[in-house]
Amino acid sequence: MAPQIRTGRQAPDFALTDHEGQEVRLSGLRGRKVIVYFYPKAFTPGCTSEACDFRDNLASLEALGCTVLGISEDDPETLRRFAQEHRLPYRLLSDPDAATARAWGAWGEKTVGGEIRIGPLRSTFVIGEDGTVESAEHNVQAEGHVAELRRRLAG
Secondary structure (H helix, E strand, C coil), rough: CCCCCCCCCCCCEEEECCCCEEEEEHHHHHHCEEEEEEECCCCCCHHHHHHHHHEEEEEHHHHEEEEEEECCCCCCHHHHHHHHHHCCEEEEEEECCCCHHHCCCCCEEECCEEEEEEEECCCEEEEEECCEEEEEECCCCCCCCCHHHHHHHHH
């Protein structure tokens, strides 16, 4: 398991395919604040709730100068259907081998149904305009963390 990334450090760059088949590089978004959130799997209850929470708060996040990116191991076609079904207006990125999740520390041990497993950890990061990690939250709850994130960003 990779160590969790910390605030004040440069965010690891990535080049991933989005739900429309386009490549997205974090470094290509310099000059904007970027919220990167990792979630376990499209169409699951918690991940759907979280994705819709970002959707419902997107206008206020964009007003604060933020671009939102969601990342999971799902393939681009699954992400396309997920975005379409839930009217998600931001980019969903495919990390099929979880290399990006591992590099960001969004992969590790978790308890699912009373069983300890290794897998994706629901994590949210705020990356500054210069590519520096401004906020790193690991093992966040699907419910409520978007509102808290929005409050912190608004200052």
